[in-house]
Amino acid sequence: MNMGTNTSSTDNASTASPGEAERWFVLLLEADCTNDERAAFERWLAADPSHLAEYRRLEQAWRVSSEALREPKWVEAANRALLRPKPRPWFQRGGFWAGAAACACALLVVLVWTPRWLTRSTEPAGTTYATHAGQLQTLSLSDGSSIVLDTNSAVVVRYDEQARRVDLLRGQAQFKVHGNHAWPFVVHVQNGTVTAVGTWFQVRIDADATNVTLIEGKLAIATATPGNAPQQASLQSGESLAFDLAGHISAVEPADVQTAESWPEGRLVVHDWRLSDLVTEINRYSTTQLEIGDPSLQDLRVSGTFRDNDVDAVLLLLQRGWPIQAEHVSDRRIVLLRRR
Numbered sequence: 001m002n003m004g005t006n007t008s009s010t011d012n013a014s015t016a017s018p019g020e021a022e023r024w025f026v027l028l029l030e031a032d033c034t035n036d037e038r039a040a041f042e043r044w045l046a047a048d049p050s051h052l053a054e055y056r057r058l059e060q061a062w063r064v065s066s067e068a069l070r071e072p073k074w075v076e077a078a079n080r081a082l083l084r085p086k087p088r089p090w091f092q093r094g095g096f097w098a099g100a101a102a103c104a105c106a107l108l109v110v111l112v113w114t115p116r117w118l119t120r121s122t123e124p125a126g127t128t129y130a131t132h133a134g135q136l137q138t139l140s141l142s143d144g145s146s147i148v149l150d151t152n153s154a155v156v157v158r159y160d161e162q163a164r165r166v167d168l169l170r171g172q173a174q175f176k177v178h179g180n181h182a183w184p185f186v187v188h189v190q191n192g193t194v195t196a197v198g199t200w201f202q203v204r205i206d207a208d209a210t211n212v213t214l215i216e217g218k219l220a221i222a223t224a225t226p227g228n229a230p231q232q233a234s235l236q237s238g239e240s241l242a243f244d245l246a247g248h249i250s251a252v253e254p255a256d257v258q259t260a261e262s263w264p265e266g267r268l269v270v271h272d273w274r275l276s277d278l279v280t281e282i283n284r285y286s287t288t289q290l291e292i293g294d295p296s297l298q299d300l301r302v303s304g305t306f307r308d309n310d311v312d313a314v315l316l317l318l319q320r321g322w323p324i325q326a327e328h329v330s331d332r333r334i335v336l337l338r339r340r
Helices: 018-029 035-047 049-067 073-083 090-113 115-120 257-265 275-283 311-321
Strands: 127-130 137-140 146-149 154-159 164-170 172-176 185-189 192-196 200-205 209-216 218-225 228-236 239-244 267-274 289-292 301-307 324-330 333-338
Touching: 018 035, 018 049, 035 049, 127 146, 146 154, 164 172, 164 200, 172 185, 185 200, 192 200, 209 218, 209 228, 209 257, 218 239, 228 239, 257 267, 267 275, 275 289, 275 301, 289 311, 301 311, 311 324, 311 333
Parallel strands: 164 185, 289 333
Antiparallel strands: 127 154, 137 146, 146 172, 154 164, 172 200, 185 192, 192 218, 200 209, 209 239, 218 228, 267 301, 324 333
16 A cells, blocks of 8 residues: 655545544454455545545654654664764663653643644655565665565655654564665564664564664664653664553564565465464465364464465475365365374
C-alpha cells in the first residue's frame, strides 16, 4: 500500500468520520490483520477523497506523538552519545531523564487522543510502503540508503533537515543506512527508537516484543513508556536485543547473522529449530497455512535452508528429511502428521 508522496492533506475538507479512520489505523497496526481486512481498507481509502484526508491527519497524529520521544534535545543527545567511539555515561543524568520522560509521556497521551490538533504541522506526512503475504520489496531512498520490507510489513518514510525518520508499523524490515553523522537515521517502532549513522541492521515486530539485529556498524536503542523509566542500550556488529511492550530492554546477545542475512534473499536458514517455530515462520509468507496435527511433532528439531514463500518446496524437504506426512485438507490448509 503506497499512500503517496510527501504532500500534506490538511487543507482538504473531510467528510469522513474520524472514528472510522481511527478504527482502520488501529486495525492495520495489529500483527494479525488479515489480507481481506487490508483489501477492505484499500477499498475504503479509494471510495472517497475525504477518507485519504482523514487517514493522513491520523497518520500525522501518530508521527507527532512518536516525535515526543525524539524531538527533545535530551533524546537526541543521548542517542548521539551512544554512537560516539567513547560514549559519555548517560546514567549520570538520571534525574533529568526521569523528569523529561514524564513530560514526554504526558505529551504522548494528549497527542494520541487529539489528532485534529496536530494537523497544523508543516512537516511532510511521509510516504507509506507495505507488502502483502509472501512479498518482499526493496526501497531505494533519496540519500542512498535502502530498506527491504519483509512479508506483510509496512513503513512510513519521512525525511527532513533534522533527521531521516522511518516508522515501522508492522512486520520486519532491513535497513542499510548511508552514513551521515550530521543527519541521523531513526527508526521509530512501537515504544522505542533505533538510531543509526552508517549501519546494516534489521528490526522486527512480534506479538510481545520488538527485536533488533545489527549485522554491521553501531546502533543506539531507546525506549520510553508511561509509568516506566526510559531505557537505553547500544549494539555492536553481530549483536541483537529485544524490548517488550513495557519498554524493558533485554540483555545483548550474539545475533544469528546467517539467518538474518537469508530472509531478504527469500531464504530461511534454520539451525535446530522446533518444527512448530518453523511452521509459524513459514505461515507468515503464505496464504496457505500449515498446521501440526500430531502433538508429537511440535518439538521435532529441524535444520536446513527453505524457500520461505514456496510451501510446496518446504513440504517436499520436510517429508524427505523427517518422519512427516502432509495432508492437504483444503486449498489453504495443510496438516502435518507423523509418517507411520
